[in-house]
Amino acid sequence: MEYYKEDSAILLAVDCIIFGFNGESLQVLLIKRDFEPERNKWSLMGGFVQADESPELAASRVLKKLTGLENVYMEQCSVFGDPKREPNSRVVSICYFALIDTQKYTHILSEEYEAKWFPLQDYPALIFDHDQMIASAQHRLRMKAALYPILFELLPEKFTIPQISALYEGVYNIEIDKRNFSRKLLASDLIIKLDEKDKENSKKGAFYFKLNTAIYKEKIMSFLRYLPSWFPENS
């Protein structure tokens, strides 16, 4: 039994897959590295887990450094640890995906880093295995969102039904029948209609809704289904 022999000189890192939604497509936030190796290439935002911090804390720290945001929805997803995944050292990286509201926080970006949102359909070549990380996080997001209403974390406080609808379409790359979708959504009691309307995106304007936090907190802990049963995973 080789417990407690110090035989694994491994560096531990975290990488953040930061998802956002711009109203059209699901986006991921990438940075341009200004340090070696792989200077000037695009990558996920990451950092090493420090001696006195948990991986969760490291991920929050890294996220805050890039976006300025705290108390963001984050979830651990897969660990990438192939011995050869980085050329010069043995780094095992724990991935976290974060769901943030793009609209609200764009102004904070790019101050210290060259950071940019890219649509998940079409982002530049990334260093190491970061594209696999994104693919894996996306799969995880789809799985989780098929059971729990976490996608609301990507929307602002006030949102419209067309927005949610577009969000689900973006996340799953499908077309949704808005009428059926909105019926289902309203029946869930998850959202509360406000008096105000969003006039930005249409002539008629769409009513704003807010989350029913009581129901949300209850449902976030129990399974829910917003997807049609025929939903295809591969797309």
Next chain:
Amino acid sequence: MEYYKEDSAILLAVDCIIFGFNGESLQVLLIKRDFEPERNKWSLMGGFVQADESPELAASRVLKKLTGLENVYMEQCSVFGDPKREPNSRVVSICYFALIDTQKYTHILSEEYEAKWFPLQDYPALIFDHDQMIASAQHRLRMKAALYPILFELLPEKFTIPQISALYEGVYNIEIDKRNFSRKLLASDLIIKLDEKDKENSKKGAFYFKLNTAIYKEKIMSFLRYLPSWFPENS
């Protein structure tokens, strides 16, 4: 940016949550530690990730060492990395859950280790945060199995419908209407009826089925739902 400074002296380990099904309840395989610290206490089977191996490989190695089994269904689940989770050193552990067929392999157990199956409802106190690991893996299993038919990995090659039914009841702690369940299952084309019957568990005997591997491989990659929609997560 503190990339590539060797500032994180962290040991990386894996722990395996090994699930089995004895026909009645979902079980987890635990070992009694015969080394310090925490000698003679029950724990999960684990080990350190070696310099030249990936975490996946480490987990397979650890699983094989305990059970003798290879090519077992394994899935990465959460990482436990609180700085204080082990008293004497900083160990970050990646958890994997494995689904194995208890019946077939009990004879291999306990040769090198004192290993024992315990029902998930009622297992002894464990070292460190291993109980949280089990809870987390169980949650993960439930989530995954709500979308994909992975629970078949817990059954022998030949199984009966009452067995599958009991398995789902065990995993989710619910009562299932066998009539509706079996109708749904048969309609999925996922299982193929054999001529043989299992006479062990009833007078009449229940027909054996085997997996339709073609359909299985297709469905394992796409969402599926075996649970009633009212299914409660908290139990």
Next chain:
DNA sequence: ATAATTAGTGTCAAATTAACATTTAATTTT
């Protein structure tokens, strides 16, 4: 005023689900 655009509500047949009952194939008992 009219056209154009997108939000929001409505309808209905088909499919699925949930609840419930009966029949069937064995073994055990008498």
Next chain:
DNA sequence: AAAATTAAATGTTAATTTGACACTAATTAT
């Protein structure tokens, strides 16, 4: 050998949900 017993397997039906479709409503632009 017949009857009782046990659990498997199949059947029935009403209620609900789904998916496909059409229309009305509110606003802006022309």
